[in-house]
Amino acid sequence: xxxxxxxxxxxxxxxxxxxxxxxxxxxxxxxxxxxxxxxxxxxxxxxxxxxxxxxxxxxxxxxxxxxxxxxxxxxxxxxxxxxxxxxxxxxxxxxxxxxxxxxxxxxxxxxxxxxxxxxxxxxxxxxxxxxxxxxxxxxxxxxxxxxxxxxxxxxxxxxxxxxxxxxxxxxxxxxxxxxxxxxxxxxxxxxxxxxxxxxx
Amino acid sequence: xxxxxxxxxxxxxxxxxxxxxxxxxxxxxxxxxxxxxxxxxxxxxxxxxxxxxxxxxxxxxxxxxxxxxxxxxxxxxxxxxxxxxxxxxxxxxxxxxxxxxxxxxxxxxxxxxxxxxxxxxxxxxxxxxxxxxxxxxxxxxxxxxxxxxxxxxx
Numbered sequence: 152x153x154x155x156x157x158x159x160x161x162x163x164x165x166x167x168x169x170x171x172x173x174x175x176x177x178x179x180x181x182x183x184x185x186x187x188x189x190x191x192x193x194x195x196x197x198x199x200x201x202x203x204x205x206x207x208x209x210x211x212x213x214x215x216x217x218x219x220x221x222x223x224x225x226x227x228x229x230x231x232x233x234x235x236x237x238x239x240x241x242x243x244x245x246x247x248x249x250x251x252x253x254x255x256x257x258x259x260x261x262x263x264x265x266x267x268x269x270x271x272x273x274x275x276x277x278x279x280x281x282x283x284x285x286x287x288x289x290x291x292x293x294x295x296x297x298x299x300x301x302x303x304x305x306x307x308x309x310x311x312x313x314x315x316x317x318x319x320x321x322x323x324x325x326x327x328x329x330x331x332x333x334x335x336x337x338x339x340x341x342x343x344x345x346x347x348x349x350x351x
Numbered sequence: 352x353x354x355x356x357x358x359x360x361x362x363x364x365x366x367x368x369x370x371x372x373x374x375x376x377x378x379x380x381x382x383x384x385x386x387x388x389x390x391x392x393x394x395x396x397x398x399x400x401x402x403x404x405x406x407x408x409x410x411x412x413x414x415x416x417x418x419x420x421x422x423x424x425x426x427x428x429x430x431x432x433x434x435x436x437x438x439x440x441x442x443x444x445x446x447x448x449x450x451x452x453x454x455x456x457x458x459x460x461x462x463x464x465x466x467x468x469x470x471x472x473x474x475x476x477x478x479x480x481x482x483x484x485x486x487x488x489x490x491x492x493x494x495x496x497x498x499x500x501x502x503x504x505x
Contacts, residue, residue, distance in 0.1 A: 184431070188424050195423045200412050209415060217427045224431055289406045311372065312407040318374070333368045340371065344403050351402040 176232040179224070187227070191220050194237050197314070198244060204309035205248035215251060219244035238326050249302065289351055296346035304339035311336055355390055362386075363393055370397070371404050 178186035198219065202212035223230075223240045230239050297305050310316050310324065322329045355363065366383040369375045375383055386393045455477070460470055 184428065188428065191424050191427055195420065199415070199419075199423075203412055213415075213419065213423075217423070217430060220427045221430045221434060225434070286406070286409060289402075290410050293403070293406050293410065308407075313410055313412060315411075318372075330365075333365050336371075337364045337368045340368075340400065340403065344400060347403065351406060 172236050173232045176230060176236060179227045187224050190236055200314050201244060202248055204313065206251055215247050216244060219247050235323055238323055241324050292347060292350045296343055299346050300342055304342050307335045308339050308343060367397060371400060
C-alpha cells in the first residue's frame with residue numbers, strides 16, 4: 152500500500168516536472184535564453200557533481216558541465232519537448248566526460264585522488280582521531296576500488312551513494328526502469344565489495 | 352538448511368538494496384528480517400555489506416564556493432555568446448580572405464602596368480606568409496592540446 156502510494160507520488164511529481172520543463176524547452180527552441188537559464192540553474196549542481204564523479208577535478212567538472220550545457224543549447228531544436236531535459240543533457244555530459252577521460256587517460260589524475268581534493272568526509276563530531284584516520288583510509292580504499300569498476304557500475308554508485316539521488320531520479324536520469332536501477336545497484340555494490348575484500 | 356529459489360533470491364536482492372539505502376517500508380522490513388532469519392546466506396550477505404554501507408555513507412563531494420553557483424549561468428551564457436561570436440567572426444574572415452585572394456589573382460597578378468618581378472615577388476611573399484601562418488597556428492594548437500604541463504601555473 153505504502154509502496155503504491157510512493158510510486159503514485161513520484162509519478163505525479165515527475166509529470167509536473169515534465170509539464171513545466173516542456174514549456175521551458177519550447178521557449179528555448181524559440182531562442183529564449185532566459186528559459187535556458189532557468190534549466191541551467193535548475194540542474195547545474197547535479198550536472199557539476201556528475202562531471203566531478205567522472206573526471207575528478209573541480210576545474211574540469213565545471214568546464215565540462217558548462218560545455219555540455221552549451222552543446223545542449225545548440226542542439227535543443229532536436230530535443231523532443233515531451234522528453235526530460237536532464238536525461239537528454241546527461242547523455243551529452245556523460246559522453247563529453249568519457250571522451251575527456253579517454254583523451255587524458257595518461258595524464259589525468261587518478262580517480263582515487265578525488266579523496267584528497269574534492270571529497271568531503273562526514274564524520275561523527277565525537278569520533279576520536281584514531282577513528283577518523285581509520286575512516287579516511289577506508290574512504291581512500293573505496294575510491295581506489297571504485298576506479299576498478301566498469302563505467303556503468305561506478306556511475307550508479309556515485310549517483311546513489313555519493314550524490315544521494317533517489318531511485319526515481321536515477322531512473323529518470325539514466326532512462327531505465329526503477330527495477331533496473333536496483334538490480335544495477337545491487338550488482339555494482341557486490342563488485343565494489345569484492346574489490347575491497349580484505350580491506351574493510 | 353533451507354535453500355532459496357530464484358524468485359526469492361531476486362526479491363531478497365531488491366530488499367537488500369533498499370535496506371542498504373534505508374528505503375524499506377514496514378512491510379518490506381518485516382519481509383527482509385524474515386529472509387535474514389530464515390536463510391544464513393542472506394544474513395551473511397547483509398553482514399558482509401555493512402562495512403561498505405558505513406563507509407559510503409560518510410563520503411560526499413565537497414561543495415564548491417557559493418560564488419561558483421552564482422557565476423555558473425553567467426559563465427555558461429558567456430560561452431554561448433562567445434560561440435556565436437566566433438562563428439560570425441570566422442564567417443566574416445573567410446569572406447574577406449576569399450575576396451582578397453580573388454582580387455589579388457584577377458586584378459593584381461594580371462595587371463600589366465605592374466612589373467612582372469614585383470607581381471611574382473609579392474605572390475611568393477603572400478604564399479610564404481600564409482604557409483608560415485598555418486604552420487605556426489598548427490604547432491600552437493598541437494602544443495595546447497598535448498602539453499602535459501598546461502594546468503601548472505608558471
